[in-house]
Amino acid sequence: KLLRGHGRIAGKTRGVLVKCAKPGQELRADLPSIGPRTVEAVHAAGLAGIAVEAGRSLVLEGPETIARANALGLFIIGLPAATEPHNG
Numbered sequence: 001k002l003l004r005g006h007g008r009i010a011g012k013t014r015g016v017l018v019k020c021a022k023p024g025q026e027l028r029a030d031l032p033s034i035g036p037r038t039v040e041a042v043h044a045a046g047l048a049g050i051a052v053e054a055g056r057s058l059v060l061e062g063p064e065t066i067a068r069a070n071a072l073g074l075f076i077i078g079l080p081a082a083t084e085p086h087n088g
Contacts, residue, residue, distance in 0.1 A: 014048040020079070021056050034076070035060030036068050043072045054078030 019032040034050055034057070042050055050069070052059070059065055059076075069076050 014046060016049055016051055017042050017045075017047055018051045018079075019057060020053040027056060031056060031058050033058035033060055034065065036064050039065055039068045039072065039074060039076075042074060047074075049075035049077065051077050051079050053081045056081045 019034060021027060021032055034052060
């Protein structure tokens with residue numbers, strides 16, 4: 001649902017879905033995740049690929065997710081995990 005209506009802008013630009021943890025998010029039980037359905041939604045939205053936080057995200061059904069992304073010409077990339085600012 002999140003991706004509907006996004007993607008190509010004026011028929012020229014392709015965006016990227018970025019999934020990362022929110023500041024203060026409980027990572028022991030609630031990691032950002034992607035899977036085959038995410039790949040299908042990204043493709044349907046006309047986006048170029050998916051970026052996730054390396055080491056702080058789940059790739060569900062990994063081999064199927066990667067194979068589907070490859071078949072659809074999409075990339076999946078792991079980005080360095082963001083660090084939260086220290087207060088004090």
